[in-house]
Amino acid sequence: MSYNTFGRVFRFTTWGESHGPALGAVIDGCPPGLDLSEEWIQPFLDKRRPGQSRFTTQRREPDQVRILSGTFEGRTTGTPIALHIDNVDQRSKDYGEVAKAYRPGHADYAYDAKYGFRDYRGGGRSSARETAARVAAGAVARAVIPHVRIRGWVEAIGGDAIDPASFDADQIDANPFFCPDPAAAARWETLVDAARKAGSSLGAVIACEATGVPAGWGAPLYAKLDSELAAAAMSINAVKGVEIGDGFAAAALSGEQNADAMRPGENGPRFLANHAGGIAGGISTGQPIRLRVAFKPTSSILTPVETVTRAGEATEIATRGRHDPCVGIRGVPVVEAMMALVLADQMLLHRAQTGR
Amino acid sequence: MSYNTFGRVFRFTTWGESHGPALGAVIDGCPPGLDLSEEWIQPFLDKRRPGQSRFTTQRREPDQVRILSGTFEGRTTGTPIALHIDNVDQRSKDYGEVAKAYRPGHADYAYDAKYGFRDYRGGGRSSARETAARVAAGAVARAVIPHVRIRGWVEAIGGDAIDPASFDADQIDANPFFCPDPAAAARWETLVDAARKAGSSLGAVIACEATGVPAGWGAPLYAKLDSELAAAAMSINAVKGVEIGDGFAAAALSGEQNADAMRPGENGPRFLANHAGGIAGGISTGQPIRLRVAFKPTSSILTPVETVTRAGEATEIATRGRHDPCVGIRGVPVVEAMMALVLADQMLLHRAQTGR
Amino acid sequence: MSYNTFGRVFRFTTWGESHGPALGAVIDGCPPGLDLSEEWIQPFLDKRRPGQSRFTTQRREPDQVRILSGTFEGRTTGTPIALHIDNVDQRSKDYGEVAKAYRPGHADYAYDAKYGFRDYRGGGRSSARETAARVAAGAVARAVIPHVRIRGWVEAIGGDAIDPASFDADQIDANPFFCPDPAAAARWETLVDAARKAGSSLGAVIACEATGVPAGWGAPLYAKLDSELAAAAMSINAVKGVEIGDGFAAAALSGEQNADAMRPGENGPRFLANHAGGIAGGISTGQPIRLRVAFKPTSSILTPVETVTRAGEATEIATRGRHDPCVGIRGVPVVEAMMALVLADQMLLHRAQTGR
């Protein structure tokens, strides 16, 4: 069954395919009285927009968002907010070959197995183009939690990681890779360029941090904040791994090493470490929330790969069309959006339960 | 808000605290006509039961399950199945100190921040004791998908990993660590024993694999199989990381390296690799589903750690009481159960949508 | 909290206000492979469209639906179906007075109490205009259950009821009242005309029947078919009462009178009566499903009524603008749509649970 709604009280539903006329999101459960305009949303979409450097797909989409409902005189009314983005630059003729054979690593075969047929143009529903709708919805979520600051960056491309010691937040927006380490950014330019020219692709690790989340958001178990963030991140196309705080590294530690000791602080305890990524027992501690996400390399590559046709015959396929050599780069605003959407939902749930 | 229901059409809700009179689960949406008895469920609980070796907590719980509703003459009726497990061996007096100060790495402070107060006895709701209810529910889920085989094991403890070349499935149940590599099991005996004697604790990585899942279960995006599994795994206490297939390792690959090439096979394509962990575009491909989960070391350790009291004063705390030196070990049947619960739900959703 | 999604596995979300640029629905969970086009949906919208006779509002809306996602080459793909309808004939200047004072019987005061402010133009979100989105979604639902026939009619206007003995299904579409009794239709012409000219309004009772529903859809209690239909019908603007089968009349019967006796039939039992409205114990029996719905008279009337301003001062208000003298008439296609939406959802749930 296709499930395209996310969230519990702040819920959004996305729709749209890569090569349909438009895509969008409907946000239900947004509090009334918040300032909201297309001008507020657009910069987030611009950050994700393709075609801004030679390191992303050359598909040209203005990604202009329109608000079709749910606001009145510049403020939210508490009713569903419909966000609409037209698709402008589809080129369906690129996909003739894809209609006949399954691209390895892509959803093609699984789709056919599930649905019996598929919209093969640009990946249809499983295109990364869908993430535009998430980013627009995420901008609305940010308006719900104005005191929370959410910031993502690329931590590694193709296995080449930044040097944590060189982390400089001001650098993130100063290069086409959302890279906080200038030396790494320089190396990635060579790396991604080479992949692009070879028609290859590279995986990436994205990190995202939220500051300003007070202690107390989340739940002990099934909707624990870790679980909600994991579901959100893993719902993005191409994501195959998620970590909160130290993640897999914590599995190699002892209890002493992993303890986030506390000293008296001004507003609640002052923590001496943040192995837990700002979440203990599923609930925020007031420390920064830390999330890491693994994007696989996109399977759209020029090198022919062995595969089968719909009829089950052996063949090879090379993916033409316009693609991101490293889809993880544009994943940064998407991961940020998903974090904003989860946190806005949790803030409202917390308010429901506690009145605060 | 506390959310303790998981699943979309095969849904279960758990309840119970570490030191309450009992705990349990209610399963709603189970198909009618399945053979189900306490004898079917009990072996799964026995596998998770504490006190079976010196490597787990010495709390003695028989964990006898009773089915209180939803079956008639040994078969499910399609109505809610209530599973009930009595708590027998609580020792609340162990927790006086915990009432006054926050254990670092535990849920204590976050709970107080959220709820204003907490049941401090044994971690209350966030105790790993809750996982008994999941394991019982998971046994019911397995009855829904009898052709699917789900098998988990421990892959690493405290950073010491198995040798994949020595993997022997028959060894998994032959040692107290669910370890498929006899040499690693021998090393872990020394390792965990040392941690236990020192009152320390160790993290672990659990792997879990499902075979027999046909191509087609899952959804492209928000309820994609990866996302459902991630949410399920991350909802378990102490879990801080999740990977599907190659996970973070895929982020270091190129598209060529990560492609799961296909050749014609007997029933659908034959895959030449399984980097994707059996899931492409959120939908199962017919290959084995592969999941890896990181458990942090439990924060219950004898070494005093700096912390603060409820009143905000500096203090130190050492956790007495009975605890698992490596909570990840008993996580194996829990991760298996969560995988079964997700797959049963997805099977029913697939059947709803396609009639197959 | 605003909740604008309805359904469990066949779910739809509507958005849009009376005087916004557009309105629409997103359908999630529709099975793949169904024939679906704008041509299929449009006739249902046309049936509901305003301005077709002098007995409905004179607002001129073409209500042309566009499918923006979820189909490929004329068939559903299993992904979200976005339906879009432009608003064309808004006249916001009609509503100046409404901005200042609360119209009795309307949502005005309650909205302000909840949200702190409101979109006063044409009732905003609570306008009957929203029902266009339901009718479009209902047309998609009908494609899911092609063997089910759903047919509604008006049973009474302003307390003047049809004569059941004169019921003639062929008459329903032969007059502007969806009236199956020609004599009643003639009387209603006078009645509604008088109300229209006086600037008054009238309530109505709508009946709706589904045939072709097999025995077995529904659930014993919380999602019992009666309950789902009641929630669906009561979610329509202006509806204040719902009955299944004999409804309130059954409360005046004895058990003997109310028994739907059975005799052997060709496919399952042959029922000798249908007091239960085709639903016993929450589950369909194979008999026609019978639903009755009470629409109150719209509160938009020309007669001045005592009310208060937003500032709390006494005043009087008369509602200008264009309105239906009997909003229940156009409720017929809306009730039909809601019944189709509930039944499509139940069919899929039944298939999930039973494989049939």
Place this chain on the structure above:
Amino acid sequence: MSYNTFGRVFRFTTWGESHGPALGAVIDGCPPGLDLSEEWIQPFLDKRRPGQSRFTTQRREPDQVRILSGTFEGRTTGTPIALHIDNVDQRSKDYGEVAKAYRPGHADYAYDAKYGFRDYRGGGRSSARETAARVAAGAVARAVIPHVRIRGWVEAIGGDAIDPASFDADQIDANPFFCPDPAAAARWETLVDAARKAGSSLGAVIACEATGVPAGWGAPLYAKLDSELAAAAMSINAVKGVEIGDGFAAAALSGEQNADAMRPGENGPRFLANHAGGIAGGISTGQPIRLRVAFKPTSSILTPVETVTRAGEATEIATRGRHDPCVGIRGVPVVEAMMALVLADQMLLHRAQTGR
């Protein structure tokens, strides 16, 4: 699919059959810090308990509730609250005949059609015994909204209604019929006694009113307060009709007659009438919420009725066993409970959205 969870953020799930060992409810989403004990819940169960007069079933059930989780030192902790009630007085041997043939008006045939088989003992899941779990859950809901007063009564039995002019709230608990009109209570004694002696049964109309609900709870459309109450009431066994405010009577009025005019009041407007039953546009107005519910006569009667066997052969069936001659009487505490459950949920949703 069986769905046994109700509510959006204050959610409860019930389980249990008429002749199983026990029944219960799990409440998830209850705010922390509320006083809650078995002593608080028990009086509500006592009000519903069978065998208290000759006018209800003679099954003897103490209906002692136990709280198994979710409280600590007499207060709710914010985690799931498990309520448990043992079944004590089952007599399964009464049901031999029911196993073989379908009781008309009962769920028997529909169950078999859906599930393929059924627990025939006492109606299994569709027994009115399940309502004990609702009443217990409803008591918890009342603790969430202490300022709301909810009071139900019987308005008519077998078509014999109270005289509204004789309404005396103090009389409701002074007779075994929850009847506010002493003269009607006297007539009903004769009426119900006659039905009981004849082995017949009678339908009933229940009214329920909530005062103290502030203006602003609810939502404009799909979760409008009317719709939530209708779903809640219609989810009770034997209920076939629901009205909010004037309900079907409103359908016979003109807009002038149905207008609830307003004058300036102390806290918000003072309403001159309450045709709307305290809900306008789906949102509470601050007036009393008024709900009416139709219970059909139970189909368990001694008079033989024509029916068919499971094998499809013609037969007759008379229902022995112990039954309520008028199941609507004990419906009063059940309808009250459902209203409390809906309002507690809406209060929390309102608080989530508005912070009030």
